[in-house]
Amino acid sequence: MAGVTDPLLNDLRAALSLPTGAFRAVDLSLPAGLTAVQSEEAAALALHWGAPRAALAWSHDPLRRAAAHLRVGESGPAMAELAGEPVGARVALLRARAAALTGAQDAPILAAQARALARKEGDSAALIAAVTLLAEGEQADPYAALRTLAEGLKVAEIVGQSADPHLLAVLAHTQGRLNVRKGQGTAAKALERSAPRSPARVLALLALGRPDEAFAEARAGDLHSGWWAFTAAPTPSTPAGTARTAADG
Secondary structure (H helix, E strand, O other): OOOOOOHHHHHHHHHHOOOHHHOOHHHOOOOOOOOHHHHHHHHHHHHHOOOHHHHHHHOOOHHHHHHHHHHOOOHHHHHHHHOOOOOOHHHHHHHHHHHHHOOOOOHHHHHHHHHHHHHHHOOHHHHHHHHHHHHHOOOOOHHHHHHHHHHHHHHHHHHOOOOOHHHHHHHHHHHHOOOHHHHHHHHHHHHHHOOOOOHHHHHHHHHOOOHHHHHHHHHHOOOOHHHHHHHHOOOOOOOOOOOOOHHHO
């Protein structure tokens, strides 16, 4: 949704894409006279640019509303939005993220189920998001997390897309457990590609050792702390000579 936009939404897009220092979510307003489709496009832009409360105010789409609730850490309302939705990769992914935000023990199982559904449906975006979520839960075993993330990198390559910034940010934290310099190089790429106030932006800044900036982005984007809770996982000692993966770089 960060690409082509309805011309009627140009002013809104400009307000949403302001750098965090100049951004004020309370000043956002939906242009008058929009169709339902245009309002949903505005809500998608708001979610992309880190204004989840605006997305909730403007959207009637259950999946988009669930995603916005999850940004602010409202897992219960997110699950309620999904209650009547047919099972599919994207619904499964949102349910897995809700479980992860609450620290539910079945979160890894749900994320693996979302990955399996995304593979079956050929949904590359859902697959990349699912492996990103899975890898967050595998930080105690960085090599396992690297293998998981490698699938997402391969999928992006196959479909001709740049690597997803959220995946890159999680990759940066994973690599940083093994090689700080490599992790910071990946974090710089994630930062460059990430939208202001997004989970990817916050995670990239944390990986670069810039927590004050990261938390300022999170506050401005109403981002719940559960989105970076995995970064507190202890760094384990790992045996020398472990096989490298594509995600090692």
